[in-house]
Amino acid sequence: MRYSIYYKILVLFIIFWISPVNGQFFQTSSAQISFFSKTPLEDIKAKSPEGISVINSSTGEILFKIDIRSFQFKKSLMQEHFNENYMESEKYPTAEFKGISMVPIDITSIDNQEVVFKGDFTVHGVTKERELKTTIKLIDGNTLVLESDFQVKCEDHNIKIPRILWQNIAEIIDVNVNATYQIVSK
Template identity: 55%
Template sequence: MRGVSLIILVIFFCGASSATAQFYQTTTAHVSFYSSAPVEDIEAVSTEGISVINADNGTISFKVKMRSFQFEKGLMQEHFNENYVESEIYPHATFKGEFLEKIDLQITGSQENTIKGTFTVHGVSKEREIPVILNVLDGGQRINLSANFQVACEAHKIKIPKILWKNIAEIIEVNVNADFQFISK
């Protein structure tokens, strides 16, 4: 199923490929989020993020299943999926955008960049600019992308009952770490 989703992402988000397009993919992106509140801290992790980068035109697409997030406590996971992000109705979080600066595949090592695009969670899309660090590895055969950004629950219409304001933060810290492999030219 991941392979089919990845092919759809390549076709839909990256557009028609030219004969020289350089595509990179991952199906195991590590996505975590952290909520720090007075009563308890909540952390969840998914290693099932899928993403494609077209290094030639600088586009990126990303998708993660909401149900793939694993919590320390099963009840937290249940509440997350049923009461907050409503995973049955809104099964994925997505990002579709482009790098503001061209990715230099000739330079091995770290490059700072920003991706600008549409971030959608809980059925609500917001334009975002997210700073990222890219590491070009193995002579351009691999790219590691890492990002850290915040998501306001209210901005995506994720309702937190007033009675739980001490349990769940209104601003959630999100971390992404993805290893992309070169797939075609």
């Protein structure tokens, strides 16, 4: 199931509704999320260009969602096992992060800014408080680029890896986020 335009609009509406009217909002519906699992027997890579996110630069709030089924693998069987056996995508269709920056976001600066977002990270139906380090850069006054690399520990989110497959699937997954946001309000 892919996110429909109505779902994206609903997410934006919720962010606008819970945030001050005078905020500066940046949004994307095409954030690139990839993950990598390195093991002695097999490396597993997948990516999705369908992350949706909104940042209120005035308050530092961020909301980020990804449809688990949107991740694409080189091998279709790997993708099937990922969705059915490990992520249980029918039961837990999305992963999300909702947080706030620990430092103010300076949207007048064209320099790279190191911003840590603290909030709730939900994967496989389990929510954990996380601090995610990011680099943010304002490109032209209307475009904001966010990059982040972090790790997800499978056991922290009750993602079960059968003992027989311990050499095929890493217990800690490397995640990369690369998102280009456009301003939607000033």
